[in-house]
Amino acid sequence: MVNVQGPWSPLIGRLSLGAIPDNPIIAGAFLFSAVLGVVILGYLTFGHKWGYLWREWLTTVDHKKIGVMYILIGLVMLFRGFIDAVMMRTQQVLADGPHSPGFLGAAHGYLLPYHFDQIYSAHGTIMILFAATPILVGLMNIIVPLQIGARDMAFPYLNALGLWLTAVGAALIMLSLFLGDFSHAGWVGLTPLTEMAYSPGVGVDYWIWAIQIASVGTTLGAANLIATIIKMRAPGMTWSRLPIFTWTSLSTNIIALTSFPVLGVALGLLGADRYFGTHFFTAGLGGNLMLYADLFWIWGHPEVYFVILPAFGMMSEIIPTFAEKPLFGYATMVAASFAIAGVSWSVWLHHFFTMGAGPSVNTFFSIATMIVGIPTGVKVFNWAFTVYHGRSRFETPMLWAVGALFMLLLGGLTGMMLAMPPINYSVHNSVFVVAHFHTMLMVVIYGIMGAVAYWFPKVFGFKLDEPLGKRFFWFFTAGTIMVFIPMYTSGFMGMTRRLDYIANPALLPFEIAEEIGIGLYVVSVYYFVRQLFVSVRDRASHRVGADAWGSARTLEWLTPSPVPFYNYAVTPRVHARDELVWRREQGLEAATAAHYEDILMPKNTPVPLVIGAFAMTLGFGLVWRIWWLTDASFLGIILTVIARSFVRDTDYVVRAGEVRKIEQGLRGNTPGTGGDGTQGGVGVWRPQESGS
Amino acid sequence: MATPSGGMDVAADGLWEAHYHHDAIATRTLGFWLYMLSDAMIFAGLFAAYGVLSHHYNAAGGPTLHTLVQPLSAYGETLAVFASVLAYGGAMVALKNHSRTGVLFGLGAAFILGAVFLGLELRDFAQLFQAGIYPQDSGYLSAFFALVMTHGLHMVFGLLWMAVLFVQVATQGFTDKTVYRLLNLKLFWHFQAILWVLIFTFVDMRGVL
Numbered sequence: 071m072v073n074v075q076g077p078w079s080p081l082i083g084r085l086s087l088g089a090i091p092d093n094p095i096i097a098g099a100f101l102f103s104a105v106l107g108v109v110i111l112g113y114l115t116f117g118h119k120w121g122y123l124w125r126e127w128l129t130t131v132d133h134k135k136i137g138v139m140y141i142l143i144g145l146v147m148l149f150r151g152f153i154d155a156v157m158m159r160t161q162q163v164l165a166d167g168p169h170s171p172g173f174l175g176a177a178h179g180y181l182l183p184y185h186f187d188q189i190y191s192a193h194g195t196i197m198i199l200f201a202a203t204p205i206l207v208g209l210m211n212i213i214v215p216l217q218i219g220a221r222d223m224a225f226p227y228l229n230a231l232g233l234w235l236t237a238v239g240a241a242l243i244m245l246s247l248f249l250g251d252f253s254h255a256g257w258v259g260l261t262p263l264t265e266m267a268y269s270p271g272v273g274v275d276y277w278i279w280a281i282q283i284a285s286v287g288t289t290l291g292a293a294n295l296i297a298t299i300i301k302m303r304a305p306g307m308t309w310s311r312l313p314i315f316t317w318t319s320l321s322t323n324i325i326a327l328t329s330f331p332v333l334g335v336a337l338g339l340l341g342a343d344r345y346f347g348t349h350f351f352t353a354g355l356g357g358n359l360m361l362y363a364d365l366f367w368i369w370g371h372p373e374v375y376f377v378i379l380p381a382f383g384m385m386s387e388i389i390p391t392f393a394e395k396p397l398f399g400y401a402t403m404v405a406a407s408f409a410i411a412g413v414s415w416s417v418w419l420h421h422f423f424t425m426g427a428g429p430s431v432n433t434f435f436s437i438a439t440m441i442v443g444i445p446t447g448v449k450v451f452n453w454a455f456t457v458y459h460g461r462s463r464f465e466t467p468m469l470w471a472v473g474a475l476f477m478l479l480l481g482g483l484t485g486m487m488l489a490m491p492p493i494n495y496s497v498h499n500s501v502f503v504v505a506h507f508h509t510m511l512m513v514v515i516y517g518i519m520g521a522v523a524y525w526f527p528k529v530f531g532f533k534l535d536e537p538l539g540k541r542f543f544w545f546f547t548a549g550t551i552m553v554f555i556p557m558y559t560s561g562f563m564g565m566t567r568r569l570d571y572i573a574n575p576a577l578l579p580f581e582i583a584e585e586i587g588i589g590l591y592v593v594s595v596y597y598f599v600r601q602l603f604v605s606v607r608d609r610a611s612h613r614v615g616a617d618a619w620g621s622a623r624t625l626e627w628l629t630p631s632p633v634p635f636y637n638y639a640v641t642p643r644v645h646a647r648d649e650l651v652w653r654r655e656q657g658l659e660a661a662t663a664a665h666y667e668d669i670l671m672p673k674n675t676p677v678p679l680v681i682g683a684f685a686m687t688l689g690f691g692l693v694w695r696i697w698w699l700t701d702a703s704f705l706g707i708i709l710t711v712i713a714r715s716f717v718r719d720t721d722y723v724v725r726a727g728e729v730r731k732i733e734q735g736l737r738g739n740t741p742g743t744g745g746d747g748t749q750g751g752v753g754v755w756r757p758q759e760s761g762s
Numbered sequence: 763m764a765t766p767s768g769g770m771d772v773a774a775d776g777l778w779e780a781h782y783h784h785d786a787i788a789t790r791t792l793g794f795w796l797y798m799l800s801d802a803m804i805f806a807g808l809f810a811a812y813g814v815l816s817h818h819y820n821a822a823g824g825p826t827l828h829t830l831v832q833p834l835s836a837y838g839e840t841l842a843v844f845a846s847v848l849a850y851g852g853a854m855v856a857l858k859n860h861s862r863t864g865v866l867f868g869l870g871a872a873f874i875l876g877a878v879f880l881g882l883e884l885r886d887f888a889q890l891f892q893a894g895i896y897p898q899d900s901g902y903l904s905a906f907f908a909l910v911m912t913h914g915l916h917m918v919f920g921l922l923w924m925a926v927l928f929v930q931v932a933t934q935g936f937t938d939k940t941v942y943r944l945l946n947l948k949l950f951w952h953f954q955a956i957l958w959v960l961i962f963t964f965v966d967m968r969g970v971l
Contacts, residue, residue, distance in 0.1 A: 224789050293796040301789040305779045331800045335807030339908065348897050348904035349822075350811065356820035356901030361811060368807075641782040653777070663778040712926055718939065 072347045074695065075270045083696035084272060089250045093185070094174065095157075100248050129674040131226035132635050133211050134529060136233050140208025141522070143240050148201040150244070152595065154193035156588055159553070161186055163585040167575035178571045186570035187254035188273065192243065194257025198373065199281055200240045202511065205518050206380045207236070207291050210319045213525060214295060216626035216633065217313045219304025219642050224297040226672040227720070232291035234682025239284025242689050246276040250693070253277035256568065258370065259340070261351035261362040266344050272693050275344065279689040282337050285330045292326035295319055304625075306644030313624045313647075314397060317404050318383030321411040325372045325379070329415075333369035336362060345695075360425065367418035375414040378510065379407055381517025382449055385471045387624065388520050389453050392468035393460030394621045396648060399452040406445035406452075413442050423494045432491045439489035446482055450475065465619070466539035470520030473547055474513045481509035484558070502561025505554045512550055519543070527618035531632035532609040538601035545594035552587025556580040617659065623648035628659075630736035636669050636724060639733050662733065666726040673722050677714045681707055790942040791949070798953050801916075805957055808909045809964065815905035822900040830895065830906060831969030832886055839882045840962055843917075846875035847955045854948055857941070865931055865944070872951065873924045876917060883914050906965070913961055916954050923947055 078084050114120050127135060164170060165179030173180040181189070215223055223229045246252040250272040255263045264274045299312075299320045312320075339350040340362065349357040390397045397403065419427060419435040427435075453475060462468065484506040487493050497503060519542075527533045560580040565572065572581070605612060617627045627650050629637055640663040646652035653659045684706040691699030818826065849871035856864025890896075897907035927947060930940050 225793060228793075289800050293793055293800065296796055297789055297793040301792055302784055305782060327796060327800050328803050331803035332807045335804055335811070339811060339904075342897075342904065342908065346898065348908070349899075349901040350815070350904050350908075352901070354822075355899075356815065356822035356824075357904075358814055358820065358901060361814045364814075365807060365811070640778040640780060643776055643779045658777060661777055663780075665780065667780055708922075715926060715939075715943075716930070718934065718937065 071695075072266055072345060074266075078695065080698070081696075083691070083694040083699075085249075085694050085696070089272075090248070091251065095180075095185075096247060099153075103244075103248075124676075125674065128679055129676045131222070131230050131672045131674060131678075133215050133223045133226065133229060134633060134635075136229050137208040137210075137212030138529065139233055140204045140211060140236065143237055144201050144203075144205030144208060147196050147204070147240055147243075149595075151193050151196040151201050152591070154189050154196070156592065157181065157189055158186070158193065159581075159585055159588040161570060162572060163578075163581040165571045166578040166581055167573070170571075181570060183570045184254055187256075187568070188252045190568055191253045191256050191259075191277070192246075195253075195277060195281065196243060197511070198257065198377070199284060200236075200243060202377045202514050202518070203284075203288060204236050204240075206322075206377060206514070207232075207288065209384070209518070209521050209525070210295055210323075210380060211291075212529060213626060214316050214319050215298060215302065216528070216629060216637060217316045217624055218299060218302060218307050219625055219638060219644060220298060220302035221637050221641075221669065222672060223294050224302055225294050227675060227678065227714075228290055228294050230675070230678035231681060232287040232294065234678050235287030235290070235685055236284045238682055238686045238689060239280040239287070241686060242276060242280040242283070242693070245690070246273070246280075250276065258366055261340065261359040262353045262357070264340060264344075265352055266347075267352070275693045278337050278341050278344070279692050282334060282341070283685050283689050285333055288326055289330045289334075292323040292330070295323045296327060304638075304641050304644055307625070308644075310401075311644055311647045311649075314386035314400070314403050314407075315380070315383035315624075318379045318386070318407050321407045322376050322379040322383075325376045325411050325414060329369045329372035329376070332365060333373075336365035336369065339365075345692075363422055363425065364418070367421045368415075370421065371418040372411075372414040374507075374510070375410055377514045379410060381474065381514045382407065384517040384521040384524070385453060385474055386449075388467045388471040388524050389456050390648075391524070391619055391622050392463045392465060392471075393457045394463075395456055395460040396623070396651075397452065398455035398458075399448070400647065402448050403452055406448045409445040410442060413438060413445075417442065420489060420494070423491045424498045436489055436491050440486060443482060443486055446478070450478060450482075463621075466534070466536060466543060467520040467524035469540065469543045470516045470523065473543065474516035474520065477509055477512040477516055477550070481506060481513060484509065497561060499566050500561040501557050501565050501567050504567050505557035505561055508554055508557075512554075519546075524619075525626075527612075527614045528626060528629075528631050528633060530609075531614065532605065532612035533614055533618060534605045535601050535608070535612070538597055538604055542594050542597040542601055545590050545597060549587045549590035549594055552590055553584045554587075556583040556587075617650065623651050625649045628653070630733070632736075634732050634736060636671055636729070639663060639666055639669075639729050662737065666729040666733070668726050669724040669729060670721050671724055673720055675714075675717075675720070677710060681710050684710065786938055787942045787945070791945055794946040794949055798949060801953070804912070805909075805960075808905075808912055809960070812905040812909045812965070815901045817902075820900060820902040820905075822902070824900045824903065825895050826902065827906075827965070827969040830890065831966050832889070833966055833970050835882060835886050836962055836966040839879050839886075840958065842875050842879035842882060843955050843958050846872045846879065847952055849875055850948060850951050853944070857936070857944060860936065862931065862935060866928060869924055869928045869931070873921060873928070876921050876924070876951075880914065880917055880921070883910070883917075887911075909965065910961060913954065913957055916957070920947070920951055920954055923950070 074084060076084065077086055114123060127139065130136065161179040161181045164173075165176075170178045172178050176182050211223070211229065215221070243252070253259060253264070253269070253273040253276065255269060255274060255277075259274065259277060262268060264277075299316055303312075339348075342348045343350050343352060343357075349355040351357050351359050351362040353359065386397055386403060416438045417435055419431065420439045423432050423435070453471075464472075484502075488497070488503065488506055523534050523539055557580070560577050563577065563580075565574070565577055565580075572578075614631050616630050618631055619627075625642065625644065626633075628642060642649070650659060653661070684703045688700055688703035688707070691697070691703060814820075816827065849868050851868075853865045853868025853872065856868055895903065897904050923943075924947060927940070927943055931944070934940055
């Protein structure tokens with residue numbers, strides 16, 4: 071083992087009182103989290119909700135509830151990453167020019183350089199891996215089994231395990247805020263800066279283990295979703311009838327399954343350097359730091375398409391619904407998704423054109439990168455032709471989908487510019503690049519927000535409030551324009567990224583515009599929270615039937631809203647690509663099965679949660695180098711897995727009579743009637759308490 | 763059309779498929795193939811790292827491939843791992859004949875031969891450490907040990923799995939769960955043998971030639 075700087079003891083590793091940061095901003099964040107935590111714990115205790123939480127959520131294997139929990143984790147982390155963004159924007163607007171004021175001990179602005187570095191590292195890591203990824207995985211979890219007519223995922227237990235491992239990663243990052251520090255080396259963690267010699271603290275270790283543990287969860291989830299799509303389709307759901315969102319989920323999970331292990335290798339080898347003292351990426355003794363850059367981006371670029379392909383799928387579901395026309399160019403849409411997934415593997419080097427790979431290598435990766443524009447262009451035209459001569463209704467999901475189209479156009483064109491090495495050399499490491507990839511990630515965020523609004527009624531049985539949703543959209547869009555258009559400009563003017571102090575006062579106007587933009591984002595977040603609050607409060611008047619939008623096309627809208635825990639009382643037979651449209655044309659959209667049958671469903675189990683708890687102590691022990699804790703946790707995981715493999719009775723039967731009762735209760739849940747009353751959401755119907 | 767009493771006749775319209783079930787064992791096997799694809803990517807990354815770090819300046823003046831490789835020992839390990847896979851194949855034949863004793867005998871033999879492989883490999887490592895060759899000495903040695911030890915670790919987990927499965931087959935017989943686990947472990951064990959062939963080819967053989 072590598073010797074560490076500072077005190078270390080066998081019992082508590084590197085932990086000491088000095089690990090608690092002495093900073094008023096972090097103290098404020100701690101106070102906020104503590105108050106929130108106490109309120110939640112108090113509600114759970116005095117509202118007698120612990121049993122409900124345990125039975126319905128913590129031990130569940132229901133893909134819809136797991137999806138909802140994924141999205142909740144993602145939204146919490148999205149908020150955290152957003153606060154990071156607000157702090158960075160505020161620092162940059164304050165720290166402009168030599169005469170700018172300093173607060174809280176900083177020479178300029180209010181953040182010390184080391185603190186600022188941790189904030190942008192956390193912002194990047196969180197937004198990609200702990201906000202976008204969990205929300206997308208959550209949406210795929212909820213929607214894919216419904217779209218293909220399945221009762222659950224192929225491996226429900228594995229699904230819960232993936233969720234809890236993701237939660238552990240998120241928890242470790244949040245913990246780093248209050249105990250120790252976080253990585254200061256950017257979200258990519260370039261070597262040799264992340265080596266022990268230059269980053270002797272626990273920050274990089276937090277970064278490594280948070281990502282490593284969560285990415286195991288994502289890999290397991292990817293295998294699960296692929297197996298689900300291949301094996302769990304309802305009869306008649308042929309490949310040529312598969313909804314586009316399911317197609318993009320398939321392509322994106324193939325990316326995840328094959329790329330996340332490479333990230334595991336990159337971080338594992340870096341971990342070996344930091345813990346065992348090996349020399350994979352060190353500056354001396356035969357290490358090769360470019361190897362890290364390559365391994366990281368061999369995962370990193372496919373990961374970018376991993377987050378954008380599901381967003382393309384969401385747009386492909388939303389746009390036909392609100393244009394009231396079938397999607398234009400179904401086959402080309404599928405082909406384009408897989409073309410993008412395939413090319414994603416041969417473009418990673420464009421992240422470091424300037425690192426001296428030579429003209430022939432740069433040319434290859436430049437052309438490969440430009441080729442991505444072809445299938446993406448096909449998709450853009452397909453969406454445009456879908457809207458053409460349609461009867462477009464601009465409800466909230468459609469607004470987000472169309473907004474995503476504009477973001478894609480802007481981000482795609484600037485991406486084409488960056489694909490050319492001559493341009494890339496002049497804007498490399500500038501905020502122009504930052505503005506470009508934020509525009510692309512806005513496609514993901516717009517897709518996600520559209521999808522949440524679109525599928526919310528399917529999961530919870532009532533719509534989100536429309537007027538507030540529109541306000542959320544417009545303020546968010548105004549914020550996007552105000553932040554990122556000035557950022558493109560200042561990038562062209564030569565402003566480099568990751569600056570805690572901006573030497574050139576001429577950039578101040580752009581920083582002020584971006585600060586106004588982030589203020590608009592703050593307003594939009596207010597409307598988002600208010601929208602959730604109002605929608606839940608007034609849910610009785612927002613109730614919907616099976617087809618929440620009246621013009622939905624795919625199979626998931628056949629089930630009652632909210633979806634009962636078994637999804638389909640009887641497995642549907644699929645007759646057309648847009649099954650609901652086909653049934654509507656035949657006058658059969660309200661037809662229900664005459665005979666119900668016994669259903670076999672997986673039992674709830676606390677095992678994934680237990681493994682997650684061990685993974686948490688394992689990660690904590692690794693960060694603080696408490697070896698007895700890591701050994702005990704690892705042993706705990708192995709013994710738990712073995713013990714679970716001896717459990718033979720993992721399923722239970724829902725009787726046909728029970729199914730009939732539930733179905734009749736749900737079908738009465740139509741707009742205006744108030745339905746079965748006040749309980750919203752997934753899992754109102756749970757006929758038995760079960761454990762294993 | 764739908765009747766007020768709640769629905770139409772299933773057989774008449776074909777909108778629903780009664781008693782529809784998915785093949786659990788086939789789904790499990792596909793899932794395991796997918797897991798192995800991700801595992802293969804881990805080894806792809808490690809092989810790539812080994813390839814990049816096997817330049818002579820990555821050895822930093824320390825030992826290179828030629829001093830590390832013990833071809834005879836590696837040959838013995840190859841025989842052990844192949845014999846273990848063959849024994850596992852015997853267990854699979856016994857599974858087709860529904861012979862529980864046959865499966866247990868095959869599993870036991872595969873376990874012992876796998877343990878022989880690990881014993882030989884550990885002896886190799888011990889000899890290298892005795893000669894003062896450690897992963898911490900150079901980038902090249904780091905990559906060498908990472909690649910070979912990751913494979914060794916996979917073998918350890920394979921043996922653990924085999925031991926647990928031995929107990930389960932002995933106590934529970936052939937249930938859905940034990941059968942798909944036997945099939946998946948077969949895939950895993952063959953996969954580890956193939957990986958050993960790759961290591962033997964790209965590490966040991968290259969050191970000899």
